[in-house]
Amino acid sequence: MNRALVPRAAPEGRDAQPSYLRLGASLYMPATRADLPALLNGHKLFGLRSLVVCTEDAVHARDLGRALANLREALPQLTSQGPLRFLRPRNPEILAEMVAMQGIERMDGVCLPKVDEHNLGDYLEALAPAGHLAIMPIVETEVAFCRDRLRRLRVRLDADRERVVCVRIGGNDLLHLLGIRRPKDLTAYDTPLRRVIDDLIIEFRGHGYDLSAPVFEHLDRPQVLARELELDLVHGLIAKTAIHPTQVGPIEAAYAVPPGETALARAVLAPEAVGVFRLNGQMAEPTTHSRWAARTLARFGAYGLRPTTGDV
16 A cells, blocks of 8 residues: 655654755764764764664664664654754664654654665555655665666655655665676766666656765765766756765765856846846856756755865
């Protein structure tokens, strides 16, 4: 049974629906960490925008019981402060167990791993008692390799469209299915993931869904991360999974908007704008550039202006 989620009021001091542009670098943490309350309340890693507490790939099967016990103890300690908070259950059965925990109302949403058109209904059924929670499906199985299956998944998501913050791209899992590990000096766009990302953009962005870029797993290649972030932005991806706190700053700095783009976006949206005009060597046409302009100004509101000197 695919039961639509019933909206509930958000906890006092929390947004009713987390904003895609507030996600930034979503830092994944295993649910076994002893400092979960401090992290989720914003007492550690100050300025973190969003945090995902994981009971799936980041937790070994033998440690799952300890992870759930740790989470059960942490949730009642949460306040209204802190970053956006998401849970990543291991499967629909574990999600049902999480939803029944005291304090679940203090979380903002859940990431749904290994989602496809067949198990989405099970996830939504488990989530139904906690209708205030937003959802971020993670595409990381062979469904990503078939446009027809992606379309069926998107159609099934449409019934709960207002709950979806974004669709996350599980890059490492997808490469694993192909027996590939990304080389250190290549971006995701230099691997077969490029085609998957393109298909996801075509299938989901055209229907109003945002997407979150896959993780960059090599912590000793900041220049490659910077290149990948540029390509993320070219593809309209303004959120990214992070696996280490040192990635958060560079990721979110890359989302700051160059001054020239801000000026152009304002000119495109100006009430007095003509049908076609030139600014800073670029053609601007409000009819075709207005969505880009609105998105650019929203990104500016979230991340500010990029410095005019130096590299991000």
